[in-house]
Amino acid sequence: MTHKIPTFPADFTWGVATSAYQIEGAAFEDGRGPSIWDAYALMPGKILNGENGTTSCDHYHLWQQDLDLIQNLNLNAYRFSVSWPRVLPEGMGQINEKGLDFYDRLIDGLLERGLDPHLTLYHWDLPQALQNRGGWANPDIVQWFTDYALTLHRKLGDRVKSWCTFNEPWCTAELGYHIGRHAPGIQDLPTAVLASYHIQLAHGQAVLALRGENVRGEVGTVLNLYPVDPATGSPEDQEAALLLDAKINCWYLDPVFRGTFPERALQHYQNQLGAKMPDLDLEALKVAAQPLDFLGVNYYYRYWVSTEGKTLQNVERTDMGWEIYPEGIYRLMKDLHREYPVPKYYITENGAAFKDELVNGQVHDAERVRFLQDHLHHLQRAIAEGVPVSGYFEWSLLDNFEWAFGYAKRFGIVHVDYDTQQRTLKDSAKWYRDFVGEQRGILQKAPQAKGIF
Template sequence: MTQPAATARPGLSADATFPADFAWGVATAAYQIEGGVNEGGRGPSIWDTFSHQPGTTINGDNGDIACDHYHRWEADLDLMAELGIPSYRFSLSWSRLQPTGTGPLNPEGVRFYRDLLAGCTARGITPYVTLYHWDLPQALQDDGGWPARQTAYRFGEYAGLVAESLGDLAEHWITINEPMCAAFLGHSWGMQAPGFKDDGLAVRAAHHLLLGHGLALAEFRSSRPGTKVGITNIIGNLNPATDSPADREATQYWDAVSNRIFLDPVYKGRYADPTVAAYGKYGLTAAGEGAAAGDLVQPGDLDIISAPGDFAGINHYTNMLVSASDSGSTPNWTHVEPAPSSFGWSNTPEALKAVLKRVASEYTDLPLYVTENGVTFHDYVDPNGEVRDPRRIDYLRGYISAVGEAISDGVEVRGYFAWSFMDNFEWAEGYDKRFGLVYVDYGTQARIPKQSAYWYRDTIAEHGGHRALASSAAAGATA
C-alpha cells in the first residue's frame, strides 16, 4: 500500500486528552456501501424505490452496486486493519435480514452479517452495530411506513430477532441513526426516501421512530442484557444571526423542532413545551396522558422511549446561524463560515465541543460517542496515483482536538467515529460527494487510502488507540 510521501503528523491540540480505552473508529451504512441489492435473499427497501425514481438523486445514481462491499467485505476489513482502525461502526440492512419487515430472518442475511462480525473480531476490530440506518423494507412502507404506529412494533420485533441471531458477536448496538433525517428529510423536505413533503407525516414518523428505539432497547435488555445499547441523534449547533429578539426566538424554535424533539423524549421523558407548541397541530403532546385511541402519543409511550440506555450517540456536521423569516414562517439558516466543504458545511470545531458539553450538561450523564463526523471535498487521484486531501486533515485535526478538549473539560466521551471509512453512495447526492478516508474508484472498485487515512492512523497510534493493531504501530514508525 503506497502512501503519499508528505503525510502530515497528528498535531492535535495540546489541551486534548483521550482515555486509554477511547474507541477510535470509522463508520459506514449498509445501503451506502453494500450493493448486492438482488442477492442473498434481500428484499427491496425504500431507498431502492426512491433512488430509481427519476429526479430523486444526482445523475440518477443508486445503491445497486455502491462500493460492492457485499462481495468485497473481507478485503475492506483487511484494509481497515492495515490502516490500524480499532473500531468499526456499520449498519445492518433491515431488508437483507428481513426482506418484508415481518417474519423470520433471512438465513443468508444472517450468515453474511455473522461472517462480517466474526471478520471484525478476527482482525482485532471492535464492531459497533446500527440496527436502522434509513433502509426501511418497502413492504412496510406500503403498509404506511414510519408514520404508521405498527412500523415501530415491527422494528421492535426485528430488533429482538437480531439480538437473538447476532447479539453474541457485538457488545455495542445503536438502535436508530438520526431519526431527524429519517423523519423530516424523508417525510417533510422530500429530499430523502420515501420522498414526501408533509409535515404531519414527518411528526408522526418522528414519534414512531423514537418509539421503535424504545421497543428495540427493551428487546435487547430482555435477550442480551450484557450488551450496551443507545440511539444516535444528529445535533446541530445553533446561533442567532444577530442579537435581535426575533433571531433569538427563531433559534429557539429551530432548536425545538430539530434537536429537542429527539433529545427531550429520550433523556427527559417528555416533549418540550416549545416542540409541542410547534407541532401540537399534528397530534404531538408532551407525554400522552389522557390520550384517546388513535392519538399519536399514547399513554406509556414516553416511558418506553426514555428507558435508560447505556450511551448517547451524537452525529455532528453543522454549525448554523439562524434568523427570523420576514414572512413569519420557518426560520432561515446558513452555515457559519468558514464553510469550505463541497456541501458548503462549516469547519468550526468549537461547535462540536459545544454540542458535547450541552448534551452532557442538559440531557444525560451517560457516556457519549461521536458516532459520525466528517467532511466532503472534490478528491481526485493525482498523476502519482495518490489522493492528497490536506483540507480534510485540517478538519479532522480540529474536530478530534475539540473532542479531546471536551474530555479535558470533564465530558465523558468514549469514542470518535470518522464518517466515512470510504467514499460511498451519499443518498440523494449520489456519488458526487466524497466523505471517505479511502478513495473509491467506482468503475474499478479500487480502494486508495487518502492522505487523511494515514494521518488518522498516525493520530490513533500517537494518542493511545488501545486496540490499534501492531501493524499500525509499525507502519506509523516507518511513515
C-alpha cells in the same frame, strides 16, 4: 488553525463508520428484498445523475479486504448498520438466512482482527414491503422494529459490543416524510410528526426487548445534533433559534431522556397543523425514556439562524456547503453533558466531503486532515473538562453512495474508484492511521494489506 492534539484516554475507542445501503451493493442478491432507497432511486429526478446503490462499493463481496483496511488503520472498532431488507425481505416474518449469515461472518471477521463491532439497527433502509403498509407512519412498525431487533440479537448478540437503535431519526422523519429529499420521498408534515413519534416508541420498545433478553453489549441510540446560534441579539432571531433547537435537537433528545416532547416545538406543531396535528399519546411516549449505556452523537456543522435571511460570510465550507466549525463539537458535548447526562458518549460520525481527486495514485486532501485535527482538538477539550466521551468514529471509511447526491460527494478517508472498486488511502487516512497508532501506543505503522492499496 492546526492544533497539537493532547493525548486521549488510554481506553478510548477509535473507529470509522459506514452504513449498509451506502456501501454494500448486492442490492438484489442472496434473497435481499427491496428497500425504500431502491424504490426512491427509480423515481425520476430524485437522485443526482439518476444513480443508485445497486453496486456502490460492493462491500458485500469485498468485506474481507475492507476489514483488513480498517485493521491496518490501527483502529479498534467499526460502526456499521444492518440492512433490514437483507435480513427480513418482507420486513417481518421469514428470515433470509443468507442475509443474516453475511453479518455473522462480518462480525466474526471484525473480532478476528481485534475490532469491536458497533451495530446500528436502522440507518434509513426500510424494507419497501413495510413502506407499502405506511412505513413509519403505521403504528404497527413499533412491533415490526422490535421483532427485527430481536432477530438480530438472537443471532449476533453474543459478539456485538454496542447496539444502536436508530441513526439520525430526524433525517428519517423530516427528510423522508416532510421535505421528501430522502426515501420514501413523502412531503407531508403531519405524517413526518407521526413518523417521529413512532420512531421514539420503537426505540423504547426495542431497548426494553433487548434488555429483556439480557443483552450483553451496550445499548444506545445515535442522534444528529447541532449548536444553534441566533444571527443577532434581536428577539426575533433569539426566538427563531430556540424554536429550531427544539425542533431538530430537543424533539429527539427529550423523549429519549425525559419521556416527553419539548413544549415549544409541540405547541408550534399544534398551532401550525391545527386539526391535522396527529393524535400523539404523550403517556405512551414515556416508554422512549429507557436507561441508556451511551448516546451516539453525529456532529457536522451548526445552524446559524437569521429571520432576515442573512448568511454567514467568510467561513470555510465543505463540498456539502456546510460551515466548518470545529468548536461546535466542544460546545455541543459540554451542553449535552449538562442537560442530558449518560454514562458515556460516542462521537459516532464526524467528517467532511471535499472535492478529492486521485492523481498518480494519491489523494492529497489537506482540508480533511485539518478538519479532523481541529475537531479532535476541540473534542479533547471537552473530555479534559469532564465530558465522558469514550470513542470517535470518523465518517466515513469509504467514499460511497451519498443518498440524494449519488456519488458526487466524497466523504471517505479512502478513495473508491467505482468502476474498478480500487481502494486508495487518502492523506487523511494515513494521518488518522498514524495519529491513532500513536494514541494507542502502536509504535510502528501497520503493514498495508496486500492488494488493497
